[in-house]
Amino acid sequence: MDTAFSYTFPALRGYQAEKEYYVVMCPLRLIPKIFLFNEEEIPAQHRAQRILNKNRVPEITNYILDNTDNYVFSSLTASIDGEMEFQPFSKEKTWGDLGRLQVSLDSRFLINDGQHRRAAIEEALKISPELGEETISVVFFADEGLKNSQQIFADLNRHAVNTTxxxxxxxxxxxxxxxxxxxxxxxxxxxxxxxxxxxxxxxxxxxxxxxxxxxxxxxxxxxxxxxxxxxxxxxxxxxxxxxxxxxxxxxxxxxxxxxxxxxxxxxxxxxxxxxxxxxxxxxxxxxxxxxxxxxxxxxxxxxxxxxxxxxxxxxxxxxxxxxxxxxxxxxxxxxxxxxxxxxxxxxxxxxxxxxxxxxxxxxxxxxx
Known part of the structure; x- marks a missing residue:
């Protein structure tokens, strides 16, 4: 991979179902630029997750802006459709899963879970661009097509229980x-x-x-x-x-x-x-x-x-x-x-x- 034309993220490698996935720290300023979600006009059977509920976005945006010193966000989950390469910092087994993840610039990043947080971050950055240097954790999976992306969304929400x-x-x-x-x-x-x-x-x-x-x-x-x-x-x-x-x-x-x-x-x-x-x-x-x-x-x-x-x-x-x-x-x-x-x-x-x-x-x- 040409490192001059790639995104580089500090990353932690993990394994689930015998497949690699990666947890990275992503600056908020990059979130609106690289993460995509399906457009509303695409039929449900051809989307990887639900339609964005625009009524939820202002509430989340205000939460960020009103609590810039103590807001909390859980990780985004996304699939990468493109070339990526994990480079460990050490060959020692103990540290072999800590390294950097390089992703080609022409890759597509499709959000499987967290589209409302992504939209709210985009709106918050318009008002407070200084938030751009802060980070959010993102869990990356290799994209294996629409069917797999839909299954990721279903699995992530299968056991979700809203608090009372x-x-x-x-x-x-x-x-x-x-x-x-x-x-x-x-x-x-x-x-x-x-x-x-x-x-x-x-x-x-x-x-x-x-x-x-x-x-x-x-x-x-x-x-x-x-x-x-x-x-x-x-x-x-x-x-x-x-x-x-x-x-x-x-x-x-x-x-x-x-x-x-x-x-x-x-x-x-x-x-x-x-x-x-x-x-x-x-x-x-x-x-x-x-x-x-x-x-x-x-x-x-x-x-x-x-x-x-x-x-x-x-x-x-x-x-x-x-x-x-x-x-x-x-x-x-x-x-x-x-x-x-x-x-x-x-x-x-x-x-x-x-x-x-x-x-x-x-x-x-x-x-x-």
Missing amino acids: TSIGILYDHRDQLALLTKDVVSENELLVRYTDTERVNLSKNSPKLVALNHVFNTILRLVGKSKGDILDETEEKFVKEFWKVLCDSIAEWKMVFNKDISPKELRMNFIVGHGVFLEAVGLVGKAAYEQDPDNWQNYIRSLNKIDWSRTNVKDWEGRAFSQKGRIQKTNLTIQLTANLIKEKVGLKLSESDQKAERKFKEAKNNAK
Whole structure:
């Protein structure tokens, strides 16, 4: 190989399935120049991986730019279609797999895994070109054709398991709303004992009362924010006080805390043991604060007068649960559940609330 017309990477050689592969350190500035991914117009059967989801790229780009001193990326995986040669630094067996990888300049580098990271790196470099000297690890395989590249993608993703939303919140030390959620839980004696920090859906036998993502989603509803948004001190104070008042106002939660009933019994018999209630009451809290900022606590305290039992079909059927008694949590059922709670505690319904109510009642009448 003509070394004057080649890329040279420091590399570590490894073996899998009796084939060589290489791990190299690649400067970020080279990523957009040499790594390709399949264009969208190519049919799926002729691509090596999925279509680039352009909606994901800005989020990853912002992650890099907002955390230039401590961002973390896992390795890219790519296939090389072209001439390459590994040159070990030493003939000693111990060091024989440490060396340099030379790849001809006319080679094609096809990303098998990491196309969204590659696109985000390209966008980040446009704004912060100084990042170009930093590196990312890349795992190189020799390209053996489209079929093999597709198999690499399938194998890499075969056993991939996404972390739960709750785990994501628990381990997120950047997002203000995630941090606030953990503060709310840790500062509340009921929540700290009965919040599951790993799961997003509690099993019927779970000893916990709520999941961490339930608390997080309720806070989003309460302040009308999205993940990544910033809260001011007043909003943070409101959120923490809301949870304190709420936990003091739900008699069934107190029964769990005092061990009069179990979380399992709560879920079986009351809607207050489910995410649809929590997010709905977040909307109620938001409406109470907006309509009566000086006395919003009184509306939340009024929740202790409501019949939350699942036998209360008249109130909650079609809202918190279906005709078959199955709990249902969608944006619509959350809104419908919140609407009835608002009416019961004396809050006004917004125009969108009233529209949803009209449709709900029309559908109910038509079903008779």
